[in-house]
Structures are given as C-alpha cells and as structure tokens.
Amino acid sequence: MPKVQTALVEVAHGAVVVDDRLAMGYEMAAARSMETSDSLVEYRAQMRLWDDAEAILRTVRVALVAAQESMQAYEAGKDAGWEIALACVVSASTALAEAASAVGIDTPPPLRKALDFLGPFSKKVCHGSL
Amino acid sequence: MGPYKQVFDILEVIGDIIYAISKLVRSGKEEDVSQILGKEAHTTLVKMRTDLEALHRWKAP
Numbered sequence: 001m002p003k004v005q006t007a008l009v010e011v012a013h014g015a016v017v018v019d020d021r022l023a024m025g026y027e028m029a030a031a032r033s034m035e036t037s038d039s040l041v042e043y044r045a046q047m048r049l050w051d052d053a054e055a056i057l058r059t060v061r062v063a064l065v066a067a068q069e070s071m072q073a074y075e076a077g078k079d080a081g082w083e084i085a086l087a088c089v090v091s092a093s094t095a096l097a098e099a100a101s102a103v104g105i106d107t108p109p110p111l112r113k114a115l116d117f118l119g120p121f122s123k124k125v126c127h128g129s130l
Numbered sequence: 131m132g133p134y135k136q137v138f139d140i141l142e143v144i145g146d147i148i149y150a151i152s153k154l155v156r157s158g159k160e161e162d163v164s165q166i167l168g169k170e171a172h173t174t175l176v177k178m179r180t181d182l183e184a185l186h187r188w189k190a191p
Binding site for chain 1: 131150156160161162163164167171172173175176177180183184185187188189
C-alpha cells in the first residue's frame with residue numbers, strides 16, 4: 001500500500017507544520033497569560049485550549065508511528081490491525097485540526113488532502129478516548 | 131572576477147547534480163514517519179518550559 005504510506009508521510013509533514021505554528025503560538029499565549037493571570041489556576045484556565053491542542057498533537061504522533069508500524073507488519077504478512085491504526089490517525093488528526101483552529105491556527109492544505117485520502121481506509125473505529 | 135565566476139558556476143552545477151541525485155534517491159524510498167516527526171514535538175517542549183516558569187512564578191516560596 002504505497003499510497004497509504006505516502007499519505008501517512010504527508011500527515012506527518014503536516015503535523016510538523018502544525019507543531020511549529022502551535023509552538024510559536026503557545027509561547028506567546030503563555031507569556032500573555034502569565035502577565036494577565038493572578039494564580040496558577042487562572043493561568044491553566046487561560047491556557048486550556050492550547051494545552052488541548054498540545055495533548056492531541058502528542059496523540060497524532062503516537063498514532064502515526066503505530067499506523068506506519070502496522071502497515072509494515074501487514075506488508076510482511078502479519079495482521080497488525082492497520083485499519084484500526086489508520087482510523088486512529090484520521091480521528092486524531094481531525095481532532096488536531098479542530099483544536100488548532102480553536103486557537104486560530106490553520107491546517108496545512110496537504111494535511112487536509114492526506115486526511116481526505118485516508119478517510120475511506122478508516123472504516124474501523126479507533127478504540128480509545130478519541 | 132573571471133576565474134572565480136567559472137569556479138562558482140562549476141560549483142553551482144555540482145550542487146544541482148547532487149540535489150537532483152538526492153531527490154531521485156528520496157523519491158525511490160518512502161520517508162520514515164518517526165524521522166519526520168523527530169524525537170519530541172516543539173509544542174510539548176515549549177509547554178514543559180512554560181509550565182515550569184508558571185510553577186516557579188506562583189509556587190515559589
């Protein structure tokens with residue numbers, strides 16, 4: 001499934017772009033929130049949306065590596081649940097796009113295209129909290 | 131400038147050839163997702179650092 005692997009690579013590149021944008025935005029938001037907050041609780045509350053995006057970004061990274069490994073296992077003749085792994089990549093990346101949008105960060109078009117391509121492959125349900 | 135320009139022109143051509151070869155090699159082999167992602171997300175590193183700053187700011191005695 002070379003096209004699926006290519007799409008996974010595109011999603012990974014997209015995740016790196018989103019990560020760079022998020023990191024820059026997080027830094028500025030943290031500095032602003034530290035100035036305007038009177039307590040750690042208030043600071044955490046102001047940073048909630050950014051923290052959500054950071055947590056989902058970590059999930060996307062894990063899902064991508066798991067999907068690639070399951071694809072490689074499938075190509076080696078083992079059933080490693082690649083359809084579920086792809087479903088996790090799609091749902092986590094879609095959640096990342098939403099979380100990034102909530103803090104004003106756009107999803108790179110190649111990432112959206114790759115997700116559109118992977119969508120039909122992910123008919124299984126991603127188990128977990130996503 | 132004459133001889134220097136020739137040297138630069140030759141170096142530029144060599145650079146283009148190396149770039150073209152590396153592009154060919156890369157197109158023949160899929161990239162690895164782990165390598166693209168790197169060891170840690172930048173955002174996570176920024177969060178860890180700013181969390182420490184926030185803790186220091188409000189929790190320090």
